[in-house]
Amino acid sequence: MKYLDIYSDLKTRINRGTYGKGGRLPFVSELAAEYNASLATVQHSVNMLSAEGLVRGVRSQGLFVQSPAENTLMSSGRKERRIGILCKGPLLRWLAMPYFAEICRGIEHTLDLAGIRCYFITCKWKSYQEILKEIRVLELESLCLVDIQDKPLRTFLEGARLPMVYTDIYEARGRIPLVLGDNVRGGFLSAQKMIAEGHRRLLFICARQKSGEAVEAMAQLKWKGIQEAASRQKGVKLYRRVYNAAEKGSENELTQILDKYRYCTAILMPGKGLFEEVKKVMEKGFSSLISKRDFVLFDCTDKATYIGEKKVFVCRWDGIEMGRKSAEILVGQLTGRARVNYVPMWVE
Numbered sequence: 001m002k003y004l005d006i007y008s009d010l011k012t013r014i015n016r017g018t019y020g021k022g023g024r025l026p027f028v029s030e031l032a033a034e035y036n037a038s039l040a041t042v043q044h045s046v047n048m049l050s051a052e053g054l055v056r057g058v059r060s061q062g063l064f065v066q067s068p069a070e071n072t073l074m075s076s077g078r079k080e081r082r083i084g085i086l087c088k089g090p091l092l093r094w095l096a097m098p099y100f101a102e103i104c105r106g107i108e109h110t111l112d113l114a115g116i117r118c119y120f121i122t123c124k125w126k127s128y129q130e131i132l133k134e135i136r137v138l139e140l141e142s143l144c145l146v147d148i149q150d151k152p153l154r155t156f157l158e159g160a161r162l163p164m165v166y167t168d169i170y171e172a173r174g175r176i177p178l179v180l181g182d183n184v185r186g187g188f189l190s191a192q193k194m195i196a197e198g199h200r201r202l203l204f205i206c207a208r209q210k211s212g213e214a215v216e217a218m219a220q221l222k223w224k225g226i227q228e229a230a231s232r233q234k235g236v237k238l239y240r241r242v243y244n245a246a247e248k249g250s251e252n253e254l255t256q257i258l259d260k261y262r263y264c265t266a267i268l269m270p271g272k273g274l275f276e277e278v279k280k281v282m283e284k285g286f287s288s289l290i291s292k293r294d295f296v297l298f299d300c301t302d303k304a305t306y307i308g309e310k311k312v313f314v315c316r317w318d319g320i321e322m323g324r325k326s327a328e329i330l331v332g333q334l335t336g337r338a339r340v341n342y343v344p345m346w347v348e
Helices: 002-016 028-035 039-051 072-076 091-095 098-113 128-137 151-158 183-196 217-231 250-260 272-285 319-331
Strands: 055-058 062-065 082-087 117-122 142-146 164-167 178-181 201-208 237-244 266-270 294-298 313-317 340-343 345-347
Touching: 002 028, 002 039, 002 128, 028 039, 039 055, 082 098, 082 319, 091 098, 091 117, 098 117, 098 142, 098 319, 117 128, 128 151, 142 151, 142 319, 151 164, 164 319, 178 183, 178 319, 183 201, 183 217, 183 266, 183 294, 183 313, 183 345, 201 217, 201 272, 217 237, 217 266, 237 250, 250 272, 266 272, 272 294, 313 319, 319 340
Parallel strands: 082 117, 082 142, 142 164, 164 178, 178 340, 201 237, 201 266, 266 294, 294 313
Antiparallel strands: 055 062, 313 345
């Protein structure tokens, strides 16, 4: 968290006039030596100051403090509005996932139109206190938690008394607004599609990271919809199996599940990670059965997806819309809302 300390200290110096308006800051290498920090750490701090319009870089000359006339926010006397986006991280890996990238695009676009700056905070390898410190140093007015399944962390952050919205998180009780896909409806439509395709034995596979750990709430909601669809059609049998994704021998466990339920002609999978595991096992050990099966993946991808040569049905939703709704709640544009705000899901 050293970059926050450097950022905070430099900002204090600028506001106190240590570096006068139009004055040059020490070079990054000089700051690195002063703070006993790496060049990358100092550059991160400087980038934050630059993003706020406090300093500007001039090629081959260095960093200069902007005057009030150059910084429209400073000259207006208005305090900049800031909202934080909390993610599991690491940030680059997280944003490389199309689903989360879509959510963030929706949030950023909406906040940009409202003239609000957003900051990303990753929770990976940080204590709760470190996360809270980052929130306070950045002077965030509200938070959007995206896919933060760590309930103790959510409870801890609620103690900060900041407006929040939970995106792609389900919590049955509480006061925090939720924005998520309509998973029950998505499960219903997926099972309905498989039944319409002539399938009468459906296997729903879901994963958990550790043995004994509860299945993710989103998967449970999808299962509820699947059960509802099956209950409306005579002769349909459902099977639900959970496997421990992150534990040693998980591939063998998944192979045993697919072998035991080889009579199920439709397989439904909530999540791209699980899908990739099923795809690998099916293509490796059950290739002769692929053409006789149909598969459903729950994901926001709009790309054609296959297991072997078999095209996979996708129950998808709009991640950008999820992000937009989340941001609108935080900036007060979405009025008269319910606590739980659903984004439609459909099968294609």
